[in-house]
Amino acid sequence: MSNIVILFSGQGAQKVGMAKDWVESSATARDLAHQADLTLGYSLTDIMFDGPDEELTKTSRCQPALYLHGLIALALIKERLPNLTPVAAAGLSLGEFTAHAAAGTFSFEDGLKLVARRGEFMEQACLATEGAMAALIGGDEDKVAALAKAADVDVANFNAPGQIVLSGTTAGIEAAIAQAKDYGIRRAIKLNVAGAYHSRLMQSAQDQLAAELAGVSIQPPAIPVVANYSASTVSDPADIRTTLEKQVTGSVRWTESIRKLIADGHRNFLELGPGKVVAGLVGKIDKDVTVHSIEDLASLEAATETLS
Structure with missing residues (x-):
């Protein structure tokens, strides 16, 4: 199937044990997990697999964890279905960075460093306010x-x-x-959260992220990526930097983003992330679209069968 839109999870979807069965059963998953640990300089995968939950829930940990999980899921479904070519991508808050990495806007490593820094900056902003x-x-x-x-x-x-x-x-x-x-x-x-995400209280995190984004090599994405901040597709590197920056204090316009994709003719979505949170939201936006979710080995095999 080539007419599928890929969607990535945001903060809050993480859970202890995420990606563990993939890494235990797949060399591709192991390679990406190893690359992530090396890039970050600590074992993110240990926290993903074994917790504790309080550690994985930290903004600075769950953001890179969800990014890694989403891109492993994408690599594994593409490995099983080489003809599966996504036609567009979007992500909920943090997931927008994963969507850009999937679209080739920036490299796996650059994106991982960005989300790790974003998580740190947001965590610091929570503590300061x-x-x-x-x-x-x-x-x-x-x-x-x-x-x-x-x-x-x-x-x-x-x-x-x-x-x-x-x-x-x-x-x-x-x-x-x-x-x-x-x-x-x-x-x-x-809500049981650490602070005021997507509000003016995150201004310090936004300013710091802007400096990080300025130093990253950004290419026009290979497929359309819908930005949370504008609920429209972005392709110019300057616009991508702006929308990723402003998203930190701005509203996540997820309803509009999904409606835009549906208006563009897309009816089939693939959620790459734990917990089926995104699938639940998309179902409330339009109950007539189809969302397949991949979060673990069992759902990966089920999606492979359905989409092949």
């Missing part, structure tokens, strides 16, 4: 935007219709939760 996030269920976008303005917080993620995330100061998020019903929002749930 008092931030929080809240998931809003059952509210429309205009009402959520009005609530965010009233509480002086930012809209972090437009994940799916009726599933939007706010991000900002702890006081602001608590105010937003308290007022949510007044704006017609069914439920507001404070």
Whole structure:
């Protein structure tokens, strides 16, 4: 099948044991895992395979872990299905970097270093600020935007219709939760996260990432990559740097990104990441599209059979 769009997971999808069965059974997976450990100068794979969960959950660890997992998954499905040629790519937040690596925008090593640094910068920004996030269920976008303005917080993620995330100061998020019903929002749930991702509280991380991006060799991607920040495809290296930078404090416009891909005629998606989080969101955006998910050996074999 050649008309498939590849989608990559964002932070929060990680789980202890990720990619372990692939590395134990595949030389290709072992080579990429070894390359990652060498590039980073520590054993990321030990943390991925054995945890502990508190270590893998750290922003500085889970971001490179998900990047590596996604690219191993892609390498393994391509190995089994040499005729599978993705036609476009996208990723949820951190997953946008994995999508660019898959599209050849930058090398595996450069992308890995970028996401490792991005994770470190975001972790530092979390420690330096008092931030929080809240998931809003059952509210429309205009009402959520009005609530965010009233509480002086930012809209972090437009994940799916009726599933939007706010991000900002702890006081602001608590105010937003308290007022949510007044704006017609069914439920507001404070998230168990380390800080205020995709908000103005991440400005220091954005500035530091911009400096890192300036030093990386970036090529026009071989297939269209949809940027979270603009919900449009980016191909010019300067635009790619800008959208990856601004994504740190900007909204993840996932609903629009998926709708753009569907409007372009794409109906078949392949999720490369743990937990089927992306598949769940895409299903809420459009229940008539098909999403195959690959997260471990069993799902890899199932997808190979279905797509061959």
